[in-house]
Amino acid sequence: MNELYPIGDVARRTGLSVSAIRFYADEGVVAPTGVTEGGFRRYDVHAIARLELVRTLRDLGAGLDDIRRVVAEESTLHELAARHLRLVEDQLQQFRARRAVLRTIVRQHTPAEQVGLMHKLVSMSDDDRDRLISRFWDFVTDGLDVHPGYLERLRSRRPHLPEEPSTEQLEAWIELAEVVQDEQFRTELRAFFRRAFGTERGKLMATPEMLARAEQRRVLYLEAQAAQQAGVPPDAPQARDIAERMVADSAGFLAAMTGTHDADEARRSMAGFDRARSERTRAALTGTNLMVRYTTLVATINGTPRPDPGKTAAVQEWLAAALRHETT
Template sequence: MPLSPEPDPGPAPGPTSSHDDLWTIGELAERAGTTVKTVRFYSDKGLLPQRTRSAGGHRRYAPDALDRLDLIRSLRNLGLPVPQVRRVIEEQPGAQGALKDAVAEQLRTLGSRMSALRWQESALRLVEESAPAERAERLRLVGALDTPPSTAPLARFWRAWLPPRMPPKARAAFLDAAVPQPPDAPSPAQVLAFARLCALVTRPCPTGPAARPTQPAAHRAAGARESALLYAGLAEAYDLAAPRMRAGADPEAGDALDCFVATYAAVMGARDTAVFRRALAGQLAVDPRLDGYWEQVAVVRTPEGGRAEPTPGMAHDWLLAALQPPLAA
């Protein structure tokens, strides 16, 4: 007698699920490839709400919780903190603003961390490569820096040094030239130079009857108009001198020196004469010197193996040397 065919068993059963198409916390964790502890953590944070609870008080999740959990884990794997994850998943469907902002903020955070690590690495290399007699002092210098370092001490120094009535626009232009930005990936030499700059500007000024003035004579007589005129004219003179300095030319007379002298003459209400040039050379020669500052600025701004660009301080010294006799005669 022929056998009756076996009934079709239908598709193979999937993972065990609870009633009404809801999943237990273990079933959701299994489908997501994670742990129950992880699912419970996000549930407790309100990021992964359960649909309901069983009669015994156990959490039950709808199938769409799997997509929500995958999104949460993707965002967390990219380093986004829980508050940012919350803003992203609570945003209206189709909107991307919260996600875009969260990614941008995380990129900024990572960039700052990476820059800090590069500064720490270069500082450690500096200490490692230093001669034994220099190691302790260099460790003290670079150990005082934040990583990455702040330019705030340098800016404070120059704001106090510049003429008090200097217009904000002129002041900002000078600060751009005088305050070097920390390199993103510094060499050990650049780390040391920046540390020396910060130490220089935070060193106490000498006091007492024998202390020398700390500002140029031109500052003491400069009002708002004069200080703006002074620094705009000096910037022009430095720009004119820079090509000759790059070419390795010795200090010399020319357009740069004429602009340099004319600037001081205009501020002082004088005429550009041989007598004025001799007097100006004498005055500038006894003005406070910041040579050490500008030497370190040149190092900070020069990439490893690159060629140093003239700084305002270097250009000033070059022009002052050009002003000295016999060129001033």
């Protein structure tokens, strides 16, 4: 015998209120299985199961028409879930953007007139972001007389905000978008590049040959970094081997720049590395610091490793120790 349950029991089983159960019955979503002579509604286990589905769909944000179609099997649960998943993902993206704006306002004590700009920045399309960065590099590299390959390399350093960015990535994008539109930042960076590449030696640095050497040096540095971070002691044969190859690479790099190959000078320079002096020198290099700021923000947005002067200095100290050990 199919037992029928009074509406009060159904409410306790499904978690829906009595008024909600009556509402869904009146709307034709889940009709009662039967009605007593006194007008009391009764529901069997199948109707209760449908009401439990109704409650789940309601809690997931489904509207009445969608619920009605699923219960009536006019629409599949998969179709409804896919449609609502897209809506939820859109809402999450909007909430992340709002949270990024609000956190930036709180952190920077942003004036009211800039709030609208911040919201506009996080709401930009991929094409709008790309055009903003292109205008920035057009300005910075205007009139820069270097190899076209180097210009392309510079312009390739641009942000790619993922489809589901984190709050940190959105905050970095807000800051970057403000930075690349800041007249002082743009002007100082353009002046830096013109100073750096305004001489024959500077132009040589931007040639494909020197860029290839720089990439070779970067790969060797990453090998040194991996060994240092893995705890290889500076007096280990592996450390000494890497340090010797770094010396040879530095000497070759300087020879390509000056025409003079001096391995002893390269060795003395590397072995005499001084972190404090290096930090003072870096702090005085305005243009370099501007590029580090830009590169750091782009790396945060793209989810790639960010420049870390502290880690770089630790590797240089490790290499210096390895070279000094050889002479003892």
